[in-house]
Amino acid sequence: MVRVRRPDLVVIGAGPAGLGAALAACDAGLKDVMLIERDVELGGILPQCIHDGFGSIVFGETLTGPQYAQRYIDRLEKSDVEVKLNTMVLDLRPDRSLTAVNSRDGVMEIRPKAVILAMGCRERTRHQILIPGYRPAGVVCAGAAQRDINIEGLMPGRRVVILGSGDIGLIMARRFTLEGAEVEGVYEIMDHPGGLTRNLVQCLHDYDIPLHLSHTVTFIHGRKRVEAVTVSRVDENLKPVPGTERLVPCDTLVLSVGLIPENELSKRAGISLDPATGGPVVDERMETSVEGIFACGNVMNVFDLVDYVTHTAETAGRSAAEYVLQGIRKRGECLRVRPGRNVKFVVPQLLRGYGEEAHFYFRVSRPERAVRARLSSGDLLLAERKIRMVRPPEMVRLKADPERLKEALARGELDVQVVPEEETKGRQG
């Protein structure tokens, strides 16, 4: 018989988002919290991110991924959170009920009072970018390779070409090199690197690994195992330029070509998604379009810093706890936050004005020097930050206080924009 469980809250996913959310919900007074994780242990991808650089905002020190996770795992073990490892959520419905399965409990029908989505993201594969060629062994995504090497103890390659200069690609270039593999080069289709400068310096430059900008892989050779790839230069429309092909012998192609928020369950539950982020539309409490279902971390959009993931998780956890403890309440009218000049998207997308301070995270569309990031409602300035340089890989966070948010709600508009420093000076003068 399928068992029916009725916890207060179910958190789906036990990476940094799920861990943070479950703990925050407990701290806010929820007694019956269930944390569901499909992997064999807690932490999500943090245990495989063995490099350092995590936690400077949350802990004021830099930690490795496993260390960051360990701090939450230690706290979780002292809490009353019920952890279900090796457990897969098969379905989530608009009434918040879900179906999960594992070897021990069998199929569980779970009817919680609230749900937090913390499923994180997944990697884009070779077919999503349609690389021509054969389909041999030896084409792997960077995150999967990271797990193989750092957790499973297996080397997926010895002579490696990396496509994509996002941070995971750069970090894996260093990791492969340190483990005695040979990285032939990193190829990036754009004319600028995708990752942080810190990683360019410490992962590529330190190890003399070449970075080829405006290049892409145009053919994968090898019927059984990768034998080589053809790389080509691309033009300004990112199309390969005929005649620039070069054959690069290798046994492995590592792809670092983007991450996609994992929202298959969100779709099943009928949650509205934002095409700009690929994640659910949420309000400042991280509540989605379906009442009682909250979202946090990379399921919303792919964050650059785990610290931000933790922040959104804590907001979601606290809000879900309050939702459960206060019983059914009517959600207020909401205001759509508008992405303005040089703003690609903003999360949360909606403001309801709960009388709490709120954080807004956004990504710019293009690099720009000497700017101010502003959150404003007409002539009312809610938040502003002077920034020397903004770049698409790095998210910007703005904080607004409850009073001004209330006012913005009354005015019926809220905009996030990036304006050049000169312009603001001019206007103020």
Add this chain to the structure above:
Amino acid sequence: MRGGKPDEMDREPIREKLEPRLPARAQAVVVGAGVIGCAVAREITRYTPDVVVLDKENDVACGASKANNAEVHSGIGEEAGTLKQRLNVRGNHMYEGFVQGLGVEFKRQGLLIVVTPRSVPPEVAESMNPQQLDELLRVKIPEGIVAYGEAAGIRGLRILSREEVLKKEPNVTPEAVSGVFDPNYGLVCPYKLTIALAEHAVMNGARFLLNTEVTGFRVEGGEVRGVITSRGEIATPLVINAAGVFADEVAEMAGAGGFRIHPRKGATLLFDRQVTSEYVRSSVALFRMPGMKRERSKGGGAMPTVEGNLQLGPTAVEVDDKYDTSISAEEIEEIFERFHYLLPDFPKDAVISAFSGVRAPTYEEDFVIEASNRVKGFVNVAGIQSPGLASAPAIVEMVMGFLHELGIPREPRPDFRPVRPAIPRFAELDDQERDALIRKDPRWGNIICRCEYVTEAEVLAAIHSLIPATDMDGVKRRTRTGMGRCQGGFCGHRVAAILARELGRPVTEITKSGEGSPVYLAETKDFLRAERSGHGQG
């Protein structure tokens, strides 16, 4: 969690199944374990269990049978009067009976042939006044299609108006003027069908020798006496050559040739079924006036798979290499261009996979199904390209005609086992059924592939099946591990670990698709340790 393996899973040690001894003799030997070879072998076992199937690959369905569009055509696209058309029409009618008892899903989704202004060459369109053109597209072409099909024995064809076309398939181009619906088109997973046929044959006594390459034949006095393989010789009076793209080379070895296969590859794009399920409900193809067809493929189309993934393709490119299963940038572009017209807003971003198969046409473009008149006991089943899957039942029927003449008993065996038990698929069960299975064996509750909801129990069943899966692709074809949107990012190492455990090999010896395709090259630290010891020696 301790407990033996489920009883249906391991009746014999896996080693034995992986490397069976070469039998000294057999009543018949089938060369090639694709869909045709396996179907012929299964049919032979209805009369005698003494049949051997040889294949040089490590699994069945490693050629065109694993890389086609899963369509069971009706014959409407074939040239009138060809053997191909005759066998296709008949094969299509026979399909329900063909798959009965195999535990393989077959459904008739139908084909919608769409007629638009692009169905006729521009010069033809320009030479007509609008009324004439409308008459041609709205009336004459559809009527012509129906008449053509009916002459070939295809029943149930229906002419649709523009409105009916768009109602049936709302995603089709609004330029549609009319259409013809052919309800006979069906879908069957070609490699699952092949595996099922092979297992059904094994259940009834057939022996499959994989990793076994045919190197020659013993022919004496114009009669087949035996097959020489990379692993030794089997005495037999009867050989069925179902070697796909290699059928010409195999026939030559026996002196029973006389046809040439020229490989022609076809590439297909496959989409995420969560996005595309129901995107097209039937197969959809744009009608093109004869002479407008691209190359010599049947034009291709958009079709769902049995599982609900949208497929677009295939292309048709002549190649030199029979192993050329690559996809070129030009092919990808061609597919996008073509289907952008037929399905203007198809979900480009939801591509999850692209695959390519090599067709095996002869220069005559027809099937070559014959009992060799030069070598007695040698039967060629060659030139089988699309619609080979659809024609398979009729091909088998025709081949059996020869085989009965050549000595296979005509009397069916009373002990033939008609049903091949299929492993249930967790993804397709309801929650009560799932729960019941987990209570019996907890491994039904361990999800290995998170996109397709494949459990450890299913992976084990694939590895311990009658035709064991011994590599990643073998498990994938049987269970769908790694076939979802993450393409194995989550389950890859999990499947590799299970294969290693069950086959008793280190994970570093697990391959993607047979020898030479290791998934992992070493354990972490191996390279560094080797370097250090290397320094010591140097």
Add this chain to the structure above:
Amino acid sequence: MRRKHAFTCINCPLSCALELTEEDGEVLEVTGHECEVGRRYAEEEFRDPRRTVTTTVRVRNGVIPQLPVVSTRPMPEALVREAVKALADVEVDAPVRDGQVIYRDLLGTGADIIAARRLDPRSRADEEG
């Protein structure tokens, strides 16, 4: 002898292209920086670049076969590869405590290598499962 060295500042998204001029090891000039942090960074990278070492070591009978480890302080950049190589032969037994010292004073740098997580032994259930 007077020489120039190029660095890219990693301290903020500006990523200033720094150029340091030195003569026989003595820094004469740094150019290209927008702030003091950049100048200091160039000097550090020239005089004594340091990196935190992170890698894994093999673990016996653990829930997973690799243990992530980290140096307790940054080590000279030039020694990182050697450090990782030196750790390639190290194997530890589960259980491992978070922060447990795996290797003391690696390559005489004064930096210890410690476990970056707790790693439990594989349970019987895991083996049987």
